[in-house]
Amino acid sequence: MERQGKEIFAAGLGCAIADSSFNTFATACTKLQLHKEYYKPSTVSQCLRQTALEDGFIRGLALPGLQATVLRSFTYVGFRIGLYPSVKRAVSGENKTPRLKDKIIAGCITGGIGSALFCPIDIVRLTCQADAGTISNGVMMTGLRKGKAPRFPKNVFLSLLTIARSSGVKGLYKGASPTIARATFLSAGQLASYDSLKEFAREKLSGGEENAALHVVCSVLSGLIAQSIVQPFDVMRSYFMAVDNASLKSMAKLARVEGFGWFYRGYLAALCRQGPIMLIQMPLIEHIRVSIGVGYM
Numbered sequence: 001m002e003r004q005g006k007e008i009f010a011a012g013l014g015c016a017i018a019d020s021s022f023n024t025f026a027t028a029c030t031k032l033q034l035h036k037e038y039y040k041p042s043t044v045s046q047c048l049r050q051t052a053l054e055d056g057f058i059r060g061l062a063l064p065g066l067q068a069t070v071l072r073s074f075t076y077v078g079f080r081i082g083l084y085p086s087v088k089r090a091v092s093g094e095n096k097t098p099r100l101k102d103k104i105i106a107g108c109i110t111g112g113i114g115s116a117l118f119c120p121i122d123i124v125r126l127t128c129q130a131d132a133g134t135i136s137n138g139v140m141m142t143g144l145r146k147g148k149a150p151r152f153p154k155n156v157f158l159s160l161l162t163i164a165r166s167s168g169v170k171g172l173y174k175g176a177s178p179t180i181a182r183a184t185f186l187s188a189g190q191l192a193s194y195d196s197l198k199e200f201a202r203e204k205l206s207g208g209e210e211n212a213a214l215h216v217v218c219s220v221l222s223g224l225i226a227q228s229i230v231q232p233f234d235v236m237r238s239y240f241m242a243v244d245n246a247s248l249k250s251m252a253k254l255a256r257v258e259g260f261g262w263f264y265r266g267y268l269a270a271l272c273r274q275g276p277i278m279l280i281q282m283p284l285i286e287h288i289r290v291s292i293g294v295g296y297m
Contacts, residue, residue, distance in 0.1 A: 004086055006294050012078025014285035016070045018277045019077070023069050024048075024061040025273030030129040031144055032266035033238040044269045054142040055134050064132035068125035068156045075121060079114035080107075080187045081285065085297055088195075103192035111187025115180045120172040122179055123241050124159040127151055130242035175240030182233030189229045194222035194282060195297065210296050215283040223278030227270050232263035234270060 019026070028047045051060040088106035092098035098106075115122075131150045133143025140146050152159035163171045197218040202208055227234075239254075240246045255262045286296050 003294055004083060006292050007085065007289065008078045008082030010288040010292060010294065011080075011082035011285050012074035014281055014288050015077040015081065016073035017284060018281035019069050019073050020066060021280070022273050022277050023064075023066050024057070025269055025276075026069065027051075027061045027064045027129045027132060029234075029266045029269040029273060030065075030126055030238055030242065031132075032269050033235045034130060034144060034243055044272055047269070051132070051143070055132065060132055060143075065125040065128035067154070068121055068128060068159075071156055072118065072121045072125060076114045076118035076183070079117065080110040080183065081191065083110045083114075084187070084191050098195075100192060100196055103195050104188045107188035107191040108184045110191075112180055112184040114187075115183030116176070119176050119179050120160055120163065121156070122237070123163065123172065123174055124152060124156050126238055126242045128154070128159070130238075175237055175246075178233050178236035178240060182230045182237050185233060186226050186230045190222045190226035193225045194218050197221055198297075210286075212283055212287075215286050216279060219278045219282035220275060222282070223274045224271065227267075227274045231267050231270060235263050235265050238266075 025044075028044055028051070031047050031051070032044070048061065054060060084106055087109050088098050088103055091106050091109075092102040130144050131140065131152070133146065134141045135150060138149055140148050140150060152162055160172070167174075198210070198214060201214050201218060202210055205214075236251065239251055282297075289295060289297065
């Protein structure tokens, strides 16, 4: 268990650094994914510009949900990436070379279970990003929910307590189904593709050696693959977690009006976030793993 603990720590620390560095795009992505009646900008640049003008770059884009982002990295992301190698070995058998199928199954298991355990943190993070804006006399003066009161305290633990007191376990798992589905496919797509791409590149291009350049290229490609797969689940997760009175009926109405494009709202913002994150996330995790003595993934 000591090894697994170190692997979870390495993944959590690497992800916390990467995700918090690009929280700006996560905030913009949340804003763009939600119902248009709440916000006018329809492109990444428009969203960034309007938010920065109204609330400032730091307060309006970089800070919303940041505390929950860091906690999420050390819990959910640390779990799904940190335990992936151990689960992959268990699925394939200790003495067998893992197949692509084994990698996909391992990614599904760590992503799905990790999301089921830590789903409430996602609710706080997305709601804080949806509620980002200037507050005066307890009312939002700017942002998605202009004219309404902020829903949660800024402290992530107080927010979780507020949800539990007002809505119980049901409130803590609002939107859990699309969130868990997203995490399952994200983890399978990202980790299986990263693992397989790295294996191929190591054997065919780098003479069996691993290096930072190999990690960066494989990480970016795996991130783009994974985001393209999970974008519809991303949009549904944001909608159910951060929109008041969200329902399947209201979501279906939006999808009928906008067509399939509704499920890819905020896709460019997601890629703007995912690309830079993946430039440093997996290479950093690999470096931390080696530094604490557990080797490459």
